[in-house]
Amino acid sequence: MPVERAVAFDYDLPAKDPFWFRECFLMTMPLGRKAVNLRELLQTLKEVDTEVLHYHLLQSRLAVTQPVVEYPNDFALWAATALQDVKLAEKLSSFDPLEYEDLEQVRQAMVDILEDYLWDLPNVPWARPGFEFHFCMASMVVIRAEIPASTLREFCHALGKVGLDSVYYHFFEARRRHGSRQVDDFSFWIENNFGLPELVQAIRDIDLYFYTLKEVRDTLLQLILEHLGEICGYPE
Amino acid sequence: MVTLNDYAPIVGPEVIGQLQRLAERLKDRRFVHINSTRTGGGVAEILSRAVPLLNQMGLTTTWEVIQGDPTFFEVTKAFHNALQGHEVRLSPAQLQHYEEVNRENARKFTWEADYVLVHDPQPAFLIKVMRERARHWVWRCHIDVSRPNLKVWKYLREIVSRYDASIFSMAQFAQNLPHPQYLIRPSIDPLSEKNREITPEEIDQVLNRLGIERDRPLVLQVSRFDSFKDPVGVIQAFRMVRKHVPCKLILAGGEATDDPEGPRIFAEVMEAAEGEPDIQVLLLPPDAHHEVNALQRAADIIVQKSTREGFGLTVTEAMWKGKPVIGGAVGGIVLQIRDYHTGFLVHSPEGCAFRIRYLLHRPEMAQRMGRLAREFVRQHFLITRNIRDYLTLLTLAENPGSRTIEL
Numbered sequence: 001m002p003v004e005r006a007v008a009f010d011y012d013l014p015a016k017d018p019f020w021f022r023e024c025f026l027m028t029m030p031l032g033r034k035a036v037n038l039r040e041l042l043q044t045l046k047e048v049d050t051e052v053l054h055y056h057l058l059q060s061r062l063a064v065t066q067p068v069v070e071y072p073n074d075f076a077l078w079a080a081t082a083l084q085d086v087k088l089a090e091k092l093s094s095f096d097p098l099e100y101e102d103l104e105q106v107r108q109a110m111v112d113i114l115e116d117y118l119w120d121l122p123n124v125p126w127a128r129p130g131f132e133f134h135f136c137m138a139s140m141v142v143i144r145a146e147i148p149a150s151t152l153r154e155f156c157h158a159l160g161k162v163g164l165d166s167v168y169y170h171f172f173e174a175r176r177r178h179g180s181r182q183v184d185d186f187s188f189w190i191e192n193n194f195g196l197p198e199l200v201q202a203i204r205d206i207d208l209y210f211y212t213l214k215e216v217r218d219t220l221l222q223l224i225l226e227h228l229g230e231i232c233g234y235p236e
Numbered sequence: 237m238v239t240l241n242d243y244a245p246i247v248g249p250e251v252i253g254q255l256q257r258l259a260e261r262l263k264d265r266r267f268v269h270i271n272s273t274r275t276g277g278g279v280a281e282i283l284s285r286a287v288p289l290l291n292q293m294g295l296t297t298t299w300e301v302i303q304g305d306p307t308f309f310e311v312t313k314a315f316h317n318a319l320q321g322h323e324v325r326l327s328p329a330q331l332q333h334y335e336e337v338n339r340e341n342a343r344k345f346t347w348e349a350d351y352v353l354v355h356d357p358q359p360a361f362l363i364k365v366m367r368e369r370a371r372h373w374v375w376r377c378h379i380d381v382s383r384p385n386l387k388v389w390k391y392l393r394e395i396v397s398r399y400d401a402s403i404f405s406m407a408q409f410a411q412n413l414p415h416p417q418y419l420i421r422p423s424i425d426p427l428s429e430k431n432r433e434i435t436p437e438e439i440d441q442v443l444n445r446l447g448i449e450r451d452r453p454l455v456l457q458v459s460r461f462d463s464f465k466d467p468v469g470v471i472q473a474f475r476m477v478r479k480h481v482p483c484k485l486i487l488a489g490g491e492a493t494d495d496p497e498g499p500r501i502f503a504e505v506m507e508a509a510e511g512e513p514d515i516q517v518l519l520l521p522p523d524a525h526h527e528v529n530a531l532q533r534a535a536d537i538i539v540q541k542s543t544r545e546g547f548g549l550t551v552t553e554a555m556w557k558g559k560p561v562i563g564g565a566v567g568g569i570v571l572q573i574r575d576y577h578t579g580f581l582v583h584s585p586e587g588c589a590f591r592i593r594y595l596l597h598r599p600e601m602a603q604r605m606g607r608l609a610r611e612f613v614r615q616h617f618l619i620t621r622n623i624r625d626y627l628t629l630l631t632l633a634e635n636p637g638s639r640t641i642e643l
Contacts, residue, residue, distance in 0.1 A: 022642075023254055023257070025254075025258065025624060025627075025628040025631075026628075027418050027419070027625065027628050027629060027632060028407070028418065028419040029416055029417060029418055029419070030404065030407035030408075030409075030410035030417050030418075030419055031410065031417075032410035032411045032412050032413065032417060034408065051639065063419075064421075064571065064616055070574075130565075130566055130567070130570075131570070132408065134406075134407035134408050134410070135407075136407055136419070138639075139416075139632050139638070139639050139640070139641075140639065140640045140641070141258070141628050141631045141632060141640075141641045141643065142640065142641065142642045142643065143257055143258065143261075143642075143643045144257075144643075145253075145254075145257070146257065161250060162250065163250055163251070163254060
């Protein structure tokens with residue numbers, strides 16, 4: 001499909017540093033702790049390791065990837081399905097952990113939302129039996145995928161082939177590594193090797209929290225196509 | 237022999253590549269699995285396939301089985317029931333016997349290992365006598381221990397606490413233990429007799445043999461005749477559906493021989509189905525994998541109306557065959573079925589009836605759900621993912637204390 005913004009670009013221009021795709025393997029680690037109602041959820045969130053928040057807000061999309069993102073994190077999903085409190089689910093869905101500098105701030109923001117919400121309620125909402133919230137965190141093994149990309153053409157081709165875990169690692173986890181909620185590995189690499197400020201900005205503008213990993217990948221490839229005007233070998 | 241590459245057309249070559257890269261770093265490590273039976277049951281089914289595959293990938297993997305007398309298995313069956321929440325009484329003599337049988341097995345075992353994965357409570361005690369034979373001991377619990385009997389759990393907890401890590405199938409089964417706990421979801425083997433692709437002719441042959449005519453849409457539940465699978469509730473739902481839409485119900489499964497209530501439930505099912513020619517109850521032997529495969533593929537809608545469920549691999553099997561599944565909103569079924577996307581979750585016979593009717597009237601919706609369900613299983617519940625989890629776990633075990641390991 002021809003795109004207005006497309007510019008002539010040499011897809012085979014070699015990068016200064018090739019991009020090495022990493023694969024990441026997540027092992028969920030249940031804590032053996034659960035919440036049966038909203039007050040218990042709040043209390044436990046105050047006590048547990050912040051990695052627990054990281055897991056339920058971001059990492060869990062790698063554990064069991066649902067076909068669609070109806071609620072973007074485990075807390076919102078639990079509010080909707082277990083507490084059957086759609087109002088709370090809406091509030092928690094709009095909560096974006098990537099807006100905060102670190103996980104301690106994320107925890108405080110979550111606590112604030114839940115305390116405010118509970119303050120106005122006449123009764124504490126309870127989970128349906130069997131739908132208690134079970135707290136987890138995760139450990140991760142990261143390995144080099146042995147799929148290097150030296151040019152943008154190779155990069156596009158590889159991005160279409162690597163597992164979704166790789167997309168997660170370079171697009172979500174990367175923000176912690178770079179210490180910036182704006183910067184992911186893909187745009188970082190493109191910026192440092194090819195410049196392309198418009199494309200870099202468009203990638204950084206992706207509203208990633210509401211996409212499945214597959215949608216993130218498709219969006220990335222689509223953006224490259226739009227900005228550079230070539231299909232770059234991605235299988236349809 | 238099935239090889240790892242045989243799975244490439246199913247899961248994609250990139251998944252096979254990942255497994256090989258993970259395994260490369262664990263090459264020549266000695267990995268021992270121990271359980272209590274070579275045949276029968278989901279654990280043996282997966283091990284019989286996973287062990288040769290791990291060997292192909294370069295890990296020296298063996299599978300040991302502990303031997304015991306009937307008294308031993310009575311005690312371990314009581315453990316099993318108690319872990320699932322039943323009230324059981326175990327005398328000190330019985331516990332002593334359990335320990336003694338484990339000691340006897342330990343005396344006969346000659347293996348030494350880098351990692352040992354001990355499945356379920358039967359061989360769990362081995363760690364007390366064989367600790368130095370392996371660097372890492374991991375306990376794999378396949379049982380629903382969300383509400384264990386406290387006395388029995390206290391006894392087993394003391395043993396399990398000695399392990400370096402434990403693995404559960406669902407987060408709700410995790411316990412208060414002094415070591416890392418991991419989650420590994422159960423899986424199915426897409427190349428096994430129960431799940432492999434079969435031809436329409438093979439399906440027809442099985443249906444002919446079982447005397448099932450395909451003149452109306454088929455609704456199927458495959459499960460043991462056990463009260464938690466609610467077969468009587470399924471019949472109630474079917475009777476409600478039949479008032480509006482012509483269809484047939486097949487209840488297929490084995491009798492729960494280790495369940496004292498089994499014969500009573502089966503009698504209740506037969507009574508509930510009486511006088512209804514469109515309900516067929518099939519009592520199948522435990523190794524009727526081919527028949528189950530054919531029935532699931534022939535069905536238009538598959539039901540698993542459990543009122544309690546550990547994980548529900550019959551749901552996984554049905555989803556893998558691209559069928560819309562209506563499941564009870566309990567246990568692992570909730571994890572597998574996303575309402576309206578990969579199937580329907582129901583809470584009552586009425587709900588079940590309504591969803592059967594819904595799907596019978598909307599075959600295009602049923603097809604779409606089935607397609608999504610199959611993809612969901614492909615991503616999360618096939619044996620390749622189980623092997624990946626094992627390899628990841630072993631890598632983590634070599635680096636205790638690290639939350640992220642970059643290799």
